Amino acid sequence: MATNAHTEAAGGHKAPFPPFQADTFASQLFWLVIVFAALYLLASRLVLPRVGGIIDARANKIEGDLSEAQRFKTEAEAANAAYEKALADARSRAEALAATTRDKQAADSDAKRKTLEQQLDVKLGEAEKTIAATKATAMGNVRSIATDAAAAIVKRLTGMEPSADAVSNAVGDALKR
Numbered sequence: 001m002a003t004n005a006h007t008e009a010a011g012g013h014k015a016p017f018p019p020f021q022a023d024t025f026a027s028q029l030f031w032l033v034i035v036f037a038a039l040y041l042l043a044s045r046l047v048l049p050r051v052g053g054i055i056d057a058r059a060n061k062i063e064g065d066l067s068e069a070q071r072f073k074t075e076a077e078a079a080n081a082a083y084e085k086a087l088a089d090a091r092s093r094a095e096a097l098a099a100t101t102r103d104k105q106a107a108d109s110d111a112k113r114k115t116l117e118q119q120l121d122v123k124l125g126e127a128e129k130t131i132a133a134t135k136a137t138a139m140g141n142v143r144s145i146a147t148d149a150a151a152a153i154v155k156r157l158t159g160m161e162p163s164a165d166a167v168s169n170a171v172g173d174a175l176k177r
Contacts, residue, residue, distance in 0.1 A: 139175075142175075146175070147167050150171055151167045
């Protein structure tokens with residue numbers, strides 16, 4: 001196996017890790033400080049202001065969005081309150097209209113019922129008069145038919161004609177019972 005001069009030192013040992021070699025340590029520290037300072041200046045002058053600007057812009061955008069959301073929320077609550085008020089007003093108007101309509105229909109119904117009752121009372125009175133007149137006529141006819149029939153029966157049975165007054169009195173007594 002071939003040995004490399006960089007990997008092995010005198011005496012068969014491996015060479016130390018290059019950053020830990022004592023003879024290059026000072027120059028490595030010098031360049032480390034220079035590179036770190038350059039990176040720090042680059043980051044602080046260029047990168048951090050841009051990142052800070054992005055963060056500020058983002059914060060402003062979020063704040064603007066939150067204020068706009070709050071404004072929309074306030075508007076929505078106001079619109080909802082107006083809607084609820086309009087709905088309550090519409091309900092009360094509808095209830096009032098329904099009550100008015102119900103009362104009007106009840107009054108119309110009562111008026112029609114009273115008119116109809118009056119018409120029926122008039123017809124009932126006329127019907128009662130007609131019935132009374134028909135009954136009186138019928139009773140008069142019944143009395144005369146009964147008187148004629150009774151006179152005919154007595155004549156047939158006895159062979160003599162009874163007096164009209166006696167037959168009329170007898171039929172009157174029989175009808176009164």
